[in-house]
Amino acid sequence: MTVTRGLEGVVATTSSISSIIDDTLTYVGYDIDDLAENASFEEVVYLLWHRELPTKAQLEELKKQLAENADIPKEIVEHFKLYPIANVHPMAALRTAVSLLALYDEEADDMTKEANYRKAIRLQAKIPTIVAAFARVRKGLEPVAPRRDLSFAANFLYMLTGQEPDAVAAEAFDKALVLHADHELNASTFTARVCVATLSDMYSGITAAIGALKGPLHGGANEAVMKMLTEIGTVDNVEPYIRGKLANKEKIMGFGHRVYRKGDPRAKHLKKMSEKLTKLVGEPHWYEMSTKIEEIVTSEKALPPNVDFYSASVYHCLGIDHDLFTPIFAISRTSGWIAHILEQYDNNRLIRPRAEYTGPGKRSYVPIDERG
Numbered sequence: 001m002t003v004t005r006g007l008e009g010v011v012a013t014t015s016s017i018s019s020i021i022d023d024t025l026t027y028v029g030y031d032i033d034d035l036a037e038n039a040s041f042e043e044v045v046y047l048l049w050h051r052e053l054p055t056k057a058q059l060e061e062l063k064k065q066l067a068e069n070a071d072i073p074k075e076i077v078e079h080f081k082l083y084p085i086a087n088v089h090p091m092a093a094l095r096t097a098v099s100l101l102a103l104y105d106e107e108a109d110d111m112t113k114e115a116n117y118r119k120a121i122r123l124q125a126k127i128p129t130i131v132a133a134f135a136r137v138r139k140g141l142e143p144v145a146p147r148r149d150l151s152f153a154a155n156f157l158y159m160l161t162g163q164e165p166d167a168v169a170a171e172a173f174d175k176a177l178v179l180h181a182d183h184e185l186n187a188s189t190f191t192a193r194v195c196v197a198t199l200s201d202m203y204s205g206i207t208a209a210i211g212a213l214k215g216p217l218h219g220g221a222n223e224a225v226m227k228m229l230t231e232i233g234t235v236d237n238v239e240p241y242i243r244g245k246l247a248n249k250e251k252i253m254g255f256g257h258r259v260y261r262k263g264d265p266r267a268k269h270l271k272k273m274s275e276k277l278t279k280l281v282g283e284p285h286w287y288e289m290s291t292k293i294e295e296i297v298t299s300e301k302a303l304p305p306n307v308d309f310y311s312a313s314v315y316h317c318l319g320i321d322h323d324l325f326t327p328i329f330a331i332s333r334t335s336g337w338i339a340h341i342l343e344q345y346d347n348n349r350l351i352r353p354r355a356e357y358t359g360p361g362k363r364s365y366v367p368i369d370e371r372g
Helices: 032-038 041-050 056-068 074-080 090-104 113-137 152-161 167-180 187-196 202-213 221-232 235-247 267-280 285-301 307-317 322-346
Strands: 018-021 024-027
Touching (some): 024 032, 024 041, 032 267, 041 152, 041 167, 041 322, 090 202, 090 322, 113 152, 152 167, 167 307, 187 202, 202 322, 221 235, 221 285, 221 322, 267 285, 267 307, 285 307, 307 322
Antiparallel strands (some): 018 024
């Protein structure tokens, strides 16, 4: 057997959902640059699930279905109120809530295609409501009910703040959702596919994926980036801070990627948004610090920024709590997870790799009284 640590370079399955070829990311053949500039998140959800962009009527029907299924059981909100709020990370709350959500779905274990699609709609619709509700409950506020007249992106910001977002904020958040929707066989997507390959249900697959996304080497990186920016504080502090990190061989979060070599194609869109939003809210130093960090790290380590790096300042300028950055990633990536789960169901084989054993050779049992 040939061992490949982290399965790097191993092709584990075939998929028609997204591809990363020569540092170009596509969703079902559409370049991410094209989609980021032109498509809404709802269009991307339809594309990932159906492999074609929707007609106007199909898009309106999807929006209607998502809006009609956005409410969550009141028991989930009451459950949040039982948490030791000060010690609960929002990703842990989301992981638990999605698992709990299955108990209130009569079709949770119905594995027909029709039932799985209805569950896909419910999960995609409810996860933003869960994230927003928890964010408010932990502050002693009541959740804000979803509205049916707002876009998916605008509705989340509305449920989070209680205020209808302006067009710039809604557009920025929508574009961020498009950029994070899918990314081939990343860690959380692979986790989801491994889970449902046992023919476990969709709620289990999404819960497993959320658990994988929680880690700082995957979805948690943008939260770590904002923590770093906050520690640095000013543009003048960037140089000594980053060079000190590099001298100590410490990892700079938000740089480099396992798959991309020339650079993450999603990063430039978030960089533009960061420049625009930081000026708009009167905090341009976040963008200025970020570009200076990029300049140093790229020149010293030849590592370009990834999607997490500039998304941190974008979300911060939207007024989003830093520990909600990863749950927001989950809101978007749920669309990709569901696409992969449905694809796995359609052509399933249990995922069961092997491991090269490196422990002791064959040994014989020694009675406990004879052990030294």
